Amino acid sequence: MFKFEKFIKAFAEKFNWIAAGAVVFMMGLTCLDVFLRIFRKSIPGTYEFIGLFGSVVISFSLAYTTMAKGHIAVEFLVQKFSQRRQSLTGFFTDFFSMILFVVVSWRSFLYAMELMRAGEVSLTTHFPIYPFVLGIALGCGLQSLLLFTDTVKSLKGAMK
Amino acid sequence: MSPTLIGLLGLAALVILIFSRIPVGYLMAIIGFAGFSIIVSPEAALSLMARDFFSTFGSYNLTVIPLFVLMGQIAFHSGISARLFDAAYRFIGHLPGGLAIATIGACAGFAAICGSTNATAATMASVTLPEMKRYNYKPELATGVVAAGGSLGILIPPSVIFIVYGIQTEQSIGKLFISGILPGLLLTFLFIATILIWTTINPELGPRGPKATFKEKIESLSGLVETLLIFILVMGGLFMGFFTPTEAGAIGALGTIVIALVRKNLTWEGFRDALFETTRTSCMIMIIVAGATVFGHFLAVSRIPFDIAGWISTLSIPHWGIMILIILVYFVGGCFIDSLALIMLTIPIFYPVILTLGYDPIWFGVVIVLITQIGVLTPPVGVNVYVVSGVARDVPLEVIFRGVMPLLFALIIAVLLLIPFPQIALFLPGLLR
Amino acid sequence: KKDKGQVIELSYSVFFPPTHVQCKAAVSWAQEIEKRTNGAVKINIFPGGTLTSANECYSGVIKGISDIGMSCFSYTKGRFPEMEAVDLPLGYRNGHMATFAAWEYYKAMKPKELDDVKVLYIHAHGPGLLHAKKDIKKLEDIKGMKIRSTGLSASIVTVLGGTPVAMPQGETYESLQKGVVDATFAPIETLKGWRQGEVVKSTTNCYSIGYTTAMFKVMNKAKWDALPEDVKKVFTEVNEEWVKVHAREWDTADVEGKKFSDGLGNRYIELDEAEHGRWRAAVKPVISSYIADKKKAGLQVQKGIDFLQNYIRNYKEQ
Ligand code: NA
Ligand code: NA
Numbered sequence: 012m013f014k015f016e017k018f019i020k021a022f023a024e025k026f027n028w029i030a031a032g033a034v035v036f037m038m039g040l041t042c043l044d045v046f047l048r049i050f051r052k053s054i055p056g057t058y059e060f061i062g063l064f065g066s067v068v069i070s071f072s073l074a075y076t077t078m079a080k081g082h083i084a085v086e087f088l089v090q091k092f093s094q095r096r097q098s099l100t101g102f103f104t105d106f107f108s109m110i111l112f113v114v115v116s117w118r119s120f121l122y123a124m125e126l127m128r129a130g131e132v133s134l135t136t137h138f139p140i141y142p143f144v145l146g147i148a149l150g151c152g153l154q155s156l157l158l159f160t161d162t163v164k165s166l167k168g169a170m171k
Numbered sequence: 172m173s174p175t176l177i178g179l180l181g182l183a184a185l186v187i188l189i190f191s192r193i194p195v196g197y198l199m200a201i202i203g204f205a206g207f208s209i210i211v212s213p214e215a216a217l218s219l220m221a222r223d224f225f226s227t228f229g230s231y232n233l234t235v236i237p238l239f240v241l242m243g244q245i246a247f248h249s250g251i252s253a254r255l256f257d258a259a260y261r262f263i264g265h266l267p268g269g270l271a272i273a274t275i276g277a278c279a280g281f282a283a284i285c286g287s288t289n290a291t292a293a294t295m296a297s298v299t300l301p302e303m304k305r306y307n308y309k310p311e312l313a314t315g316v317v318a319a320g321g322s323l324g325i326l327i328p329p330s331v332i333f334i335v336y337g338i339q340t341e342q343s344i345g346k347l348f349i350s351g352i353l354p355g356l357l358l359t360f361l362f363i364a365t366i367l368i369w370t371t372i373n374p375e376l377g378p379r380g381p382k383a384t385f386k387e388k389i390e391s392l393s394g395l396v397e398t399l400l401i402f403i404l405v406m407g408g409l410f411m412g413f414f415t416p417t418e419a420g421a422i423g424a425l426g427t428i429v430i431a432l433v434r435k436n437l438t439w440e441g442f443r444d445a446l447f448e449t450t451r452t453s454c455m456i457m458i459i460v461a462g463a464t465v466f467g468h469f470l471a472v473s474r475i476p477f478d479i480a481g482w483i484s485t486l487s488i489p490h491w492g493i494m495i496l497i498i499l500v501y502f503v504g505g506c507f508i509d510s511l512a513l514i515m516l517t518i519p520i521f522y523p524v525i526l527t528l529g530y531d532p533i534w535f536g537v538v539i540v541l542i543t544q545i546g547v548l549t550p551p552v553g554v555n556v557y558v559v560s561g562v563a564r565d566v567p568l569e570v571i572f573r574g575v576m577p578l579l580f581a582l583i584i585a586v587l588l589l590i591p592f593p594q595i596a597l598f599l600p601g602l603l604r
Numbered sequence: 605k606k607d608k609g610q611v612i613e614l615s616y617s618v619f620f621p622p623t624h625v626q627c628k629a630a631v632s633w634a635q636e637i638e639k640r641t642n643g644a645v646k647i648n649i650f651p652g653g654t655l656t657s658a659n660e661c662y663s664g665v666i667k668g669i670s671d672i673g674m675s676c677f678s679y680t681k682g683r684f685p686e687m688e689a690v691d692l693p694l695g696y697r698n699g700h701m702a703t704f705a706a707w708e709y710y711k712a713m714k715p716k717e718l719d720d721v722k723v724l725y726i727h728a729h730g731p732g733l734l735h736a737k738k739d740i741k742k743l744e745d746i747k748g749m750k751i752r753s754t755g756l757s758a759s760i761v762t763v764l765g766g767t768p769v770a771m772p773q774g775e776t777y778e779s780l781q782k783g784v785v786d787a788t789f790a791p792i793e794t795l796k797g798w799r800q801g802e803v804v805k806s807t808t809n810c811y812s813i814g815y816t817t818a819m820f821k822v823m824n825k826a827k828w829d830a831l832p833e834d835v836k837k838v839f840t841e842v843n844e845e846w847v848k849v850h851a852r853e854w855d856t857a858d859v860e861g862k863k864f865s866d867g868l869g870n871r872y873i874e875l876d877e878a879e880h881g882r883w884r885a886a887v888k889p890v891i892s893s894y895i896a897d898k899k900k901a902g903l904q905v906q907k908g909i910d911f912l913q914n915y916i917r918n919y920k921e922q
Contacts, residue, residue, distance in 0.1 A: 034237050034241060034449055037234060042425045048784075051767050062231035066229035069457045073454055076450070080564070081451045082455055083568070084195060085192065086192050089190070118220055130683060131682045135770060151224075211669065214667065214668060218663075222660045334775075412783030519623065
């Protein structure tokens with residue numbers, strides 16, 4: 012289990028590099044487009060790619076953010092619980108969080124397949140949309156695995 | 172069970188389960204999903220989730236968040252914000268809460284380039300919180316100020332909510348933008364007054380520094396140069412029409428990187444940390460927004476917003492009574508739903524009422540914006556408080572909520588002043604045409 | 605009055621903001637259905653994309669997120685390859701013409717891409733025209749102009765010699781004001797609806813290249829099949845009537861938009877016949893590349909284009 016967790020965490024960090032790359036790409040593309048506009052030129056599709064890469068930033072930083080305890084929760088009540096009861100509540104919240112992301116991952120995959128079959132593309136450059144939805148499926152999938160390790164850990168803590 | 176009842180149960184579940192230490196965004200998505208399943212169908216709810224996550228993550232308008240946050244992170248990691256605050260400390264550090272006042276000023280300045288309340292709070296939090304900590308300001312004051320300062324982002328133009336309101340009510344967006352300026356300045360002033368009173372009563376919150384000599388003050392001015400350059404670049408570009416407010420985030424981020432590189436202040440490690448903080452903060456905000464979107468769709472199909480708005484519009488009570496009820500709806504609604512969604516759902520019903528009662532539509536727009544800004548600061552879903560908490564990981568959420576309280580009073584006073592003195596909002600747009 | 609249990613409740617997602625005339629037309633359609641079915645059907649409207657956003661509206665209807673949905677075909681590029689033909693710059697002169705061209709085209713072609721829903725009706729806005737901060741009197745004036753446009757209108761801007769700049773409609777006002785863009789390409793009603801008349805100086809009536817945006821009103825197939833026959837009959841009757849309502853409202857909106865713009869002292873520039881011919885020739889590549897693209901994908905669309913061009917040629921002013 013420990014090995015599995017380490018493996019997932021290494022992946023989460025690699026994914027986050029993709030997210031960071033997407034931020035730099037969005038910045039560079041926007042600036043280049045604005046710069047070219049001075050010369051009455053533009054990069055077709057800048058607008059749609061900024062939005063689509065925005066989704067890459069979030070999908071691929073999701074697991075890393077969870078790992079860095081970056082998601083916001085109201086903690087003060089549970090903090091007053093005993094260690095065991097904290098683990099028990101932790102088990103339930105981690106479990107339901109995991110289910111949430113399993114569902115989002117699964118349904119994003121189906122949605123991506125629907126978009127692929129329907130042939131939906133971006134408005135200007137006609138770039139396919141579905142890979143970005145697959146990105147969400149992938150990011151949420153990794154997030155589910157990470158939450159699975161958390162669930163197991165809380166369960167162990169609760170059974171102590 | 173009627174949809175209304177399911178909606179109310181969903182709201183109750185949110186208020187209770189939020190204390191279970193489950194991330195707020197997840198909880199809203201889960202309850203929204205469950206409620207939508209019951210009211211519509213499980214298949215529809217499953218499809219809804221995938222679509223809501225994609226449309227939030229891939230929203231062009233929300234891309235300002237990662238880019239402005241990156242700008243703030245670079246400013247922090249290259250020491251630009253430290254030099255800015257050292258200069259501010261020389262000038263107003265001897266006042267009680269002087270740096271908190273400087274933070275409000277910085278928020279007001281930043282509001283002129285950023286149209287989003289969340290992006291303003293996130294960016295200013297990463298810039299100002301480490302600096303106030305450095306000068307031993309208590310987290311309560313520091314985080315409260317920066318969370319509340321975000322509301323200036325939406326009041327001072329450019330502003331996302333004014334655009335949506337203007338289109339919905341067919342009011343001039345230009346006039347709405349201008350109408351936000353004086354209330355924005357009034358609010359800035361009220362925030363500063365609040366900080367002064369608060370830190371005078373409780374001086375440990377923001378300890379007073381030594382009074383700097385004239386020479387020290389002049390010398391410290393060099394620390395303002397970089398910030399000034401960035402501000403001129405972004406403000407100038409916006410004003411001259413080189414780019415849109417959404418594009419301003421990218422320009423500001425690149426400009427900050429270039430200035431930091433020229434001054435040789437940015438290391439590779441600093442750049443990497445800035446990027447990682449950016450993805451983490453943006454992800455945290457967007458997960459809350461995605462959850463709120465699912466939850467908002469659940470509330471929409473429960474028809475509670477429509478029912479309440481419809482009920483109020485038929486009441487036969489005095490004008491001011493209806494006005495107070497409407498304000499209450501936005502106040503309470505803002506505690507649960509994203510302000511844009513709330514405005515979309517309710518304006519069609521309230522707007523004709525407002526016109527019938529003889530209130531000015533531009534004035535009403537300003538009032539709604541102010542009230543929804545109270546909503547982003549109040550529990551359970553006070554998005555700006557969560558945003559600041561995401562940046563200041565060592566500060567418990569309830570400390571931030573406590574720190575926001577005095578500044579909430581300033582917001583409420585601003586609303587109360589606008590009711591007898593609509594000119595505060597209407598004077599400037601009245602000068603047009 | 606029917607019992608509560610017997611009432612068929614339907615949700616209806618409309619992407620137009622609630623104050624838009626087309627949203628009001630959707631509301632009046634719903635009220636008419638409720639009235640003529642004696643309350644057997646109740647329709648709850650979710651305006652402004654509060655239930656499904658414009659680009660998710662169609663697939664939301666398939667999945668049952670809403671039972672009925674109204675949005676633009678063009679927001680989900682690639683999903684409706686045959687309906688795309690309607691949006692081409694074929695020279696629609698008004699909203700009535702565009703609406704009925706789209707509706708008749710659908711009825712004649714019955715594109716397979718719409719088989720997974722029940723199409724209630726289709727309508728389309730009046731001609732997309734150029735609204736600029738300085739006068740556009742001939743084709744050459746467009747050269748080097750930055751023009752707000754997305755998707756199809758962006759390709760029209762390109763062949764006319766302008767620089768397409770994409771941005772949300774909500775950002776266009778400020779961008780025109782500050783000069784991020786010099787012009788916008790849209791039906792004249794947007795000058796009032798989005799207040800953009802305040803920040804442009806002129807409209808060029810280039811109707812000869814008038815493009816349109818066709819909009820669908822579709823219903824979940826299972827929900828439709830489950831309706832009693834008498835209710836289906838009411839729907840069919842009201843739908844036919846409401847195509848006219850939407851068409852009329854598009855034209856009224858354009859008249860209102862022009863009035864609003866005129867009231868602000870903006871100019872309205874007419875082109876002479878020779879100039880119209882040059883514009884028409886300039887946008888030909890947009891139409892031929894559509895035909896070629898679809899051919900590559902194995903679709904024959906020439907017949908559809910001919911249908912639309914014939915419709916426009918033989919159209920009688922109402
Ligand atoms: Na602003
Ligand atoms: Na709130």
